[in-house]
């Protein structure tokens with residue numbers, strides 16, 4: 445797959461660190477899911493986290509979005525050390541995500557699912573929503589406008605009234621992306637955004653990821669098994685294997701490293 449970046453061949457200089465992990469370790473009983481991991485995610489980049497099955501990729505994403513608390517290490521968000529974290533708090537600071545297995549409300553329409561992504565942005569409580577006057581109405585109109593923009597952007601207008609359970613898999617993944625974008629995250633975590641897709645669906649999704657990054661300026665961290673896609677899409681790649689970080693750098697650098705080649709060829713440790 446060859447992808448042209450809409451903004452030109454090479455990216456702007458990425459030097460502002462958004463998220464920094466230092467010496468992060470996560471254990472489940474006797475299993476070291478992550479061991480002493482340090483890397484950063486810079487504002488505006490597309491950062492991939494790759495590695496063989498069981499390498500610790502999902503655990504890494506779950507640490508970043510506050511679902512798991514690492515036993516060791518520090519995490520800095522925009523220069524400030526994060527202490528106790530949970531997914532709600534992480535989301536309210538600007539970290540959004542999609543899931544490996546689609547987590548949409550299947551009986552609800554595309555529009556309502558995307559609208560549900562605005563929940564964190566809604567300031568007026570239930571009382572105002574019920575009486576439907578003044579500020580609450582203005583706020584609702586503004587949310588609808590933003591949601592319609594995202595629906596337009598991801599080219600899903602034709603399915604806005606369709607219950608998502610009735611949609612083909614590739615479109616459901618796109619609705620999930622739309623819902624995550626509706627909260628206007630600064631850092632968007634995508635857990636296998638192309639899993640189970642055919643080539644055409646993958647190309648569409650790759651294009652949308654690039655456009656979200658370019659046009660909304662959203663920083664993206666993604667887990668993806670399709671190495672071709674990862675090499676084309678990413679600015680920098682972190683490679684994990686058995687919970688350890690074995691490489692970090694540009695696609696050109698990472699693809700030449702012996703430890704990465706060995707991990708993917710299954711060389712014994």
Ligand SMILES: Nc1ncnc2c1ncn2[C@@H]1O[C@H](COP(=O)(O)OP(=O)(O)OP(=O)(O)O)[C@@H](O)[C@H]1O
Pocket residue numbers: 472475476477495496497498499500501502503504
């Ligand atoms: N909740 C948990 N309880 C116990 N062990 C876990 C838990 N989550 C992950 N692990 C273990 O941590 C290690 C890393 O798992 P993780 O799911 O992060 O890897 P992964 O790279 O995402 O794998 P895959 O590509 O198969 O999704 C594995 O040994 C896994 O069994």
